[in-house]
Amino acid sequence: MPRRVLRFLRRGRVISLSGFAPTTTILDWLRLDERSTGTKEGCAEGDCGACTVVVARLRDGQLVHEPVNACIALLGSLDGAELITVEDLAEGDTLHPVQEAMVQHHGAQCGFCTPGIVMSLFALHHAHDGEMDRSRVENALAGNLCRCTGYKPIIAAALESCARPAEDRFARTASERIAALAAMNDGRPLLVGDDNRFFAAPTTCDGLADLLLRHPDAQLVAGATDVGLWITKGLRRFDQMITLQRVTDLALIETNEDEICMGAAVSLADAASILGQFDDDLEIMLDRFGSQQIRSAGTVGGNIGNGSPIGDLAPCLIALGATLELRRGEAIRSLPLEDFFLAYRKQDRAPGEFITRIIVPRPGPQDLIRITKISKRRDEDISSMLMALRLTVDEGRIAMARLAFGGMAGIPCRAPAAEGVLKGQLLADAALWRRTAAALAEDLQPLSDLRASADYRMQVAQNSVIKALAEMAGIPSHLTRIVPRRETRHV
Ligand SMILES: Cc1cc2nc3c(=O)[nH]c(=O)nc-3n(C[C@H](O)[C@H](O)[C@H](O)COP(=O)(O)OP(=O)(O)OC[C@H]3O[C@@H](n4cnc5c(N)ncnc54)[C@H](O)[C@@H]3O)c2cc1C
Ligand code: FES
Ligand code: FES
Missing domain, CATH: 3.30.390.50 (CO dehydrogenase flavoprotein, C-terminal domain)
Known part of the structure; x- marks a missing residue:
């Protein structure tokens, strides 16, 4: 039986929601329901970063802090995660080290971009692994536009506050947060709503295949970095949404001597860490793919499934000789990636079918x-x-x-x-x-x-x-x- 309640961690408490529109974004929930208005809306299309929040999750037992564009990320994607916003950083009157450095270096003028910049730097602060340099800071800020301060003081604030491992309240309470996240992870599929109108998060490939067969018209969504814009800019409303976010078998990267198999729900950031090892140009291209926020939410399968003629991964993977694997019900088939794209925005995908894996041959020494x-x-x-x-x-x-x-x-x-x-x-x-x-x-x-x-x-x-x-x-x-x-x- 699916769980009927969305659950996520917020300020040390579990939030449980049993009713929300399938297309509700994190930003709408924050500003309109919780009334936390520190997180701003600028472009509402993932470009400016004013809405950046941090989503903490358990990955292989480790706590990771990812910057996310709340304007296009779906509320349902928070299931089993922790949501952290700019209001949560200071401890009483003491600013967070990132905020303090922004003040000391005069990193804000009008301040509209500042909550988003602070949250991107908060994620960087928690990603500290002993090395911090200007290029890492620039990379972390590529998805945050500041129109009036200029980046010099912001970069100086980042270099100062992200130079050491995090010692903030979030680091001090890491073990309690890990335990709370682990306790929420019941492995059960989520289905909030009824048969006509729902947000669903299956947890296995079999569960996803079955649900999609029963609801072939449901909107499949992974990181929502494309789908989110159809909602905020195209004003489209989807009554039935199925997310891949919790399908763990689709988030696997398997490697052997000959090839790399990436599950469709592997994030662009994780794909970059493996594909980037093939060649410097691939690493550079993936570094320039959207921003950190887009790469932590967006997926390999979403980039291909969207079928855009200007999607960046498809031509690279076609040149590498990649094969696409699709599944409908029990039936699994494979085809060369280039054959998946039939015509403008038309792909070789039947109703109820989804991409499971992308198999990329390793380049050899003569390549x-x-x-x-x-x-x-x-x-x-x-x-x-x-x-x-x-x-x-x-x-x-x-x-x-x-x-x-x-x-x-x-x-x-x-x-x-x-x-x-x-x-x-x-x-x-x-x-x-x-x-x-x-x-x-x-x-x-x-x-x-x-x-x-x-x-x-x-x-x-x-x-x-x-x-x-x-x-x-x-x-x-x-x-x-x-x-x-x-x-x-x-x-
Ligand atoms: C600010 C910004 C910058 C961007 N920059 C770039 C860029 O530099 N290069 C680039 O190529 N793109 C870019 N994009 C587009 C987008 O980020 C990518 O296409 C991303 O890979 C989409 O992945 P997703 O998981 O978010 O897809 P979603 O939005 O969740 O889904 C996109 C489509 O794919 C389908 N889909 C998802 N998973 C599957 C699956 N397993 N099987 C079948 N269909 C599936 C969905 O149904 C939907 O139709 C950008 C977007 C934004 C907002
Ligand atoms: S409001 Fe601009 S990225 Fe979200
Ligand atoms: S401080 Fe005004 S946009 Fe950045």
């Missing part, structure tokens, strides 16, 4: 990888174009080529004509690089939109291919990039 993401801003920006290329090179000759693009068609796609030009050729032949780039005109029909014109997209795709091939042929990356690549590593 070379290059990825280029072009966007207007470095961080927290959607791609205008993404190119991913993997070559297998045997004694200077290209034995295999997989070239994939995002932003260049209605779906993430391969470039078969350009791949055909490359196969069997000598990589060092500079004329080959230009012939390959020219062949893209056969493969790709980009559109013009607000992000980029079709001509720009084509030109930047062609230039990216030439640059990638030149680097792969041995041109040092300090000649092709502002920040040179690190050595290639295949783990």
Whole structure:
């Protein structure tokens, strides 16, 4: 029998909710129900970070503190977790070390962004593992926009307050918090509502498969970093929502000598820690994927399931030769990832079916990888174009080529004509690089939109291919990039 009550930890107490609209966001609950108005709403689409809260969870028995955009995260996603907001940090009149450093360094002017910035830094404070430098701080703040103070004092406050392991009230009470979270984890599925209108959180793949078969029209949701915007910006209302958040089998990463299998509900942050080991370019791309808030909530399966032509993971995984595994009821099938995308926003997925795993072959010693993401801003920006290329090179000759693009068609796609030009050729032949780039005109029909014109997209795709091939042929990356690549590593 499912549990009918949503339960989460807040200020040392268990909050139990037996009735809420399936699309309620954490921010709405905080501001409208609990009346905790310290957490602000700015953009309501995951971009500005004013709404950042911290969600603490148990992962393999360890307490992790993740920054989350409360404006798009669903209230139901809190089941079994602890919600921490800016009101909770100070102890009486004594500010939290992060808040105190913000005051000392003059890190706020109008103050609208400040609660979100403080919460991102609070998460960083608790992520301390002995190393803190400017690039980590910048990474932690990439999802927090400040329009008036400027980042210099905020970064100074972060470097000061996050330099040591946390000794705050949350660290001092960690064992009690762990015990309280563990006590809530009953392993039972959650279903709040009735058959017509519900928020459900199954805990096993079998339970999810069964529920989706019975409710094939229910809206499946994982991190809600796409779905949340359909609610806040598209004003869509879903009567039946099923979250993957508690399906533990879908959050597993399994590795062997040949491949890596990522469950669909693996977060982008966890995927980054494993895929980033394949190659420097993959690590850089995943570092630039949204923000810390987006990467801790968003999932691999959500990025693929959304089917966006500008999703960043799909072209990278297609170039790596990934296979997608889907399940409907008891039936499980696999297909090459590129075959999943049929047409603009149309995927090869039947009602009641869901993605279970993504299987990625490990690149071998003869494989070379290059990825280029072009966007207007470095961080927290959607791609205008993404190119991913993997070559297998045997004694200077290209034995295999997989070239994939995002932003260049209605779906993430391969470039078969350009791949055909490359196969069997000598990589060092500079004329080959230009012939390959020219062949893209056969493969790709980009559109013009607000992000980029079709001509720009084509030109930047062609230039990216030439640059990638030149680097792969041995041109040092300090000649092709502002920040040179690190050595290639295949783990
Ligand atoms: C501020 C911001 C920045 C972003 N930056 C980037 C970026 O840099 N690059 C990029 O590619 N994207 C970006 N995104 C988009 C989004 O974060 C990603 O697409 C993310 O991976 C979605 O994952 P999710 O778990 O949140 O998906 P959800 O929003 O939960 O779901 C998205 C879709 O996938 C479906 N789905 C989820 N899981 C499954 C499954 N197992 N089987 C079948 N269908 C499933 C859902 O039904 C839904 O249709 C950004 C979004 C925001 C708000
Ligand atoms: S309000 Fe801007 S990210 Fe949530
Ligand atoms: S202090 Fe005004 S937006 Fe940051």
